[in-house]
Amino acid sequence: MSVRVGVVGGGQLARMMIAPAVELGIDLRVLAEQDGMAAALAATAVGDYREVETVLAFARDVDVVTFDHEHVPQPVLRALVDAGVAVHPGPDALQYAQDKLRMRARLDELGMPQPDWAAVSDVDGLQQFIEAHGGAAVVKTPRGGYDGKGVRVVRAGTEAADWFTALAEDANPGALLVEELVPFRRELAQQVARAPRGEMVAYPVVETVQRDGVCAEALAPAPHASARLVEVAREIGEAIAEGLGVTGMLAVELFETEDERILVNELAMRPHNSGHWSQDGAVTGQFEQHLRAVLDLPLGAPDPRHPWSVMVNILGGPAEGEVTDRLPAALAEHPGVKVHTYGKAPRPGRKVGHVTATGADLDDVCYDARAVAAHFA
Structure with missing residues (x-):
């Protein structure tokens, strides 16, 4: 019998775990909040993740529980642990992604640079x-x-x-x-994967571009990043993963300030928008890496496959029709660009998919990714 991983939450992050789970022979099961969600293909249960009995019933049929989001209440998480369920990341770590005041206090204790x-x-x-x-x-x-x-x-x-x-x-x-209010030069993100036995790997630090508070683009690796910046970002990510006991993927959102400080903004203990580039641009994408980590399997190489990868989110989608209606034209014009759709109906501001372009010239890669994403506007 194959190992069974249960994902609480039926959004696009759970959806994007399906393909690597199939490749690794993992039986992926999803507790979705409602029918028809992005991860419906793997949804074996529908229910309220805030209800202890619902989540416990789902967990009885899996070997490991992990998450599409950080919103599962602490009493539910503790009930899973008390029932002997392997939970990754566990409640002791997740509390710092769920409560920003606790996060700030704990990061101060760890000596992390913060606003x-x-x-x-x-x-x-x-x-x-x-x-x-x-x-x-x-x-x-x-x-x-x-x-x-x-x-x-x-x-x-x-x-x-x-x-x-x-x-x-x-x-x-x-x-x-x-x-x-930090006078930052740009926003960065450092991803780290950590397995329960303590093995860690770090991805290249990336630059993220935000619009209206939503991640619009990610450039990997971060352009014009000095060796010092790369080293500091990696050290921060690894120190937080170790200090908080994170298992699975960790994304540390960072500010690079005008006076060249690197400050921690927020944390996410799951695959993250800033790492979507890795599906097509890294040896081991973040979704496969997350599954490896929560199962305590050897972690994969995080190295880039190409000099540059650029991810552009498809936000909102077309005013009429479905996102997939625009695929033929987008794929024909730029056959080297990868398109990922989330099975979501278009809605202003909603993340309905993303595209990733890779190559040797950053300007060309940015142009290709943005041009394909524009087909879905």
Whole structure:
């Protein structure tokens, strides 16, 4: 009997684990939130990942549980561990991807470079931080935010008054995270894979381009990256993976500042948008690597296959018809570019797929990737 990996969450990350699972002979099973999700091909169960009994029932038929997202509540994760289920990454690690205040505090303990930050519980506390940091700051909800959601740039404490009101009405009121507004030169991402026995491999640091809080492009490796930057990014990624006990893929989002500091922005403990380039551009893509890691198999080489890889997200999709309706024209014009669709209906701002181009000249690779992605607009 083949080994069985259960993925909680039926989104595009679970979908993209299917092909490498087939290649490795892994029986991939998915607990989807509803019918018809991106990973429907492997969905063996549909249910609420917030319900202990639902997730426990799903886990009884698999050897390892992993995740398409970080939103499974801690009580559910702890129940899995208590039931003897192998969970990767485990709850002790995932808590730092689920709660940004815990993440900031733990990264301080590990000595990681970060923006100045604080926990604030009212408008006055936020205003004091803003005034102490040049008149502007970034305020975040500690839990649940992604792709620009739950993040605001503010210049007055009152600009987050509604969030403080919501906190006060919560059964367990907490605090918001406020950070200095970092004058960054660009955003980077460092991916590391770590197996339960401690083996680690690091991918090249990449440059990411954000639009409206959503990753639009990833360039691998990061252009104009000095040897020092590459080394520092890798050391940060490996230190966080080790220090937090991450198993599986870890993505560390970074700021490269105008004064040449490298600061940790956020963490993701799963395959990540910044690593989609690796499907076509690396010896071992991140989705295969994640499966290897959570199963404690020997990790694959993360080395690039080409001098440059550029990933461009397909955001929103066509105003009429399906994403796949545009495939013939896109593939005919640029046959060397790889297209990945997510089986999602078009919707403004939604990630419905991505394209990856590879080659020896960065300008040519960027042009090809952007031209193909434009076919789906």
